[in-house]
Amino acid sequence: MSTIYLIRGASILGGEPTDLLLRDGVIAEIGAGLSAEGAEVVDASGLIALPGLVDLHTHLREPGREDAETVESGTQAAALGGFTAVHAMANTDPVADTAGVVEQVWRLGREAGHCDVFPVGAVTIGLAGERLAELGAMADSAARVRVFSDDGQCVSDPLLMRRALEYVKAFDGVIAQHAQEPRLTENAQMNEGELSGKLGLAGWPAVAEEAVIARDCLLAAHVGSRLHVCHVSTAGSVEIVRQAKANGWQVTAEVTPHHLLLTDELATTYDPIYKVNPPLRSGADVEVLRAALADGTIDIVATDHAPHPLEDKDCEWAAAAFGMLGLETALSVVQETLVDPGLLDWAGVAERMSYAPARIGRLSDHGRPLEVGEPANVVLYDPSARSVVDSGSLASLSRNTPYAGMELPGRVLATFLHGRPTVLDGKLT
Known part of the structure; x- marks a missing residue:
């Protein structure tokens, strides 16, 4: 799996769209029109980037x-x-x-x-x-x-x-x-x-x-x-x-x-x-x-x-x-x-x-801002999505969600842990 990810067009905390380059577990670069040889590109157009x-x-x-x-x-x-x-x-x-x-x-x-x-x-x-x-x-x-x-x-x-x-x-x-x-x-x-x-x-x-x-x-x-x-x-x-x-x-x-x-x-x-x-x-x-x-x-x-x-x-x-x-x-x-x-x-x-x-919780490498040099713990979230909660589709072994059948906004499309994707396209990697 690639260790370099180029996130294109993400809106950091709802700001203007920009690119984020994740390399070796940290945010290596932020800016428009970034490129990196060997990087896996993730299209984040319309998505919010959160820590x-x-x-x-x-x-x-x-x-x-x-x-x-x-x-x-x-x-x-x-x-x-x-x-x-x-x-x-x-x-x-x-x-x-x-x-x-x-x-x-x-x-x-x-x-x-x-x-x-x-x-x-x-x-x-x-x-x-x-x-x-x-x-x-x-x-x-x-x-x-x-x-x-x-x-x-x-x-x-x-x-x-x-x-x-x-x-x-x-x-x-x-x-x-x-x-x-x-x-x-x-x-x-x-x-x-x-x-x-x-x-x-x-x-x-x-x-x-x-x-x-x-x-x-x-x-x-x-x-x-x-x-x-x-x-x-x-x-x-x-x-x-x-x-x-x-x-x-x-x-x-x-x-x-x-x-x-x-x-x-x-x-x-x-x-x-x-x-x-x-x-x-x-x-x-x-x-x-x-x-x-x-x-x-x-x-x-x-x-x-x-x-x-x-x-x-x-x-x-x-x-x-x-x-x-x-x-x-x-x-x-x-x-x-x-x-x-x-x-x-x-x-x-x-x-x-x-x-x-x-x-x-006194954590040192979580809860950090999305800035160059910080740990690449990043979430890409689609606030425009809406879906009905299906208890049967949850990853938990249990099903006791009070939201079953309720329509809620938003969807997590990607989660990066120390620069490595644990979720891509809304699915576990």
């Missing part, structure tokens, strides 16, 4: 739940969605709470080669919330872990959360908190409100998320450490994060594509495809989340890609697993909810889906 996307919140399920997803299949889905780097969450089996497990996930990512995989280490042993995991050993491992999270579970003990925040300061780590007060969400099934009462489904109050975020912002400020808030879903959470940032505290936050597009009204179908943690919220919450992402209060989009086998979703609502697929549709949802309505331009998309998540 490779970075996901701070992906569930790859391996080791332990290879029936739902593997590193191989999950990173294929990532490449098709325009991602060149993903952070793999720790709630595997065994849990990624030791240097050995995070190194296994890291090596599986390198072997698959579809995108770079950066393991997230567990905060507590076995996600049990009782004792800190081997944070330092994971940070010093070959995987060089910098993000730690018990995602799927909340670190609800305030003393343990304080100790974790203190510990990761030594190596510039960050604690990514799944904000969910467990006592307020026992048996909770959907967003608490008038609709949950009508449907007879146990309500999940906004305050269960907001109380933990408020506590942890205060703790992060107290110890001078970095806090990242996973999957913000309520208007109240946005206000707490906004105040923390106004105070100068080291707090960042993410929102998922599904919380930008879908609302709790979908629960009226009783279809467990719409069951997710945190739950889909009200239309008013969705509007606030979009505005907060646009104004920078929420830093990034993170997919929370959560694959589940059919038997875990094809059942009654109360018995179904929480979670939705997200990698292959994330950029389309962001175009639908932020770009097309005029809330974000393509430079803003690059900031929230590439630059900022790479900064938070």
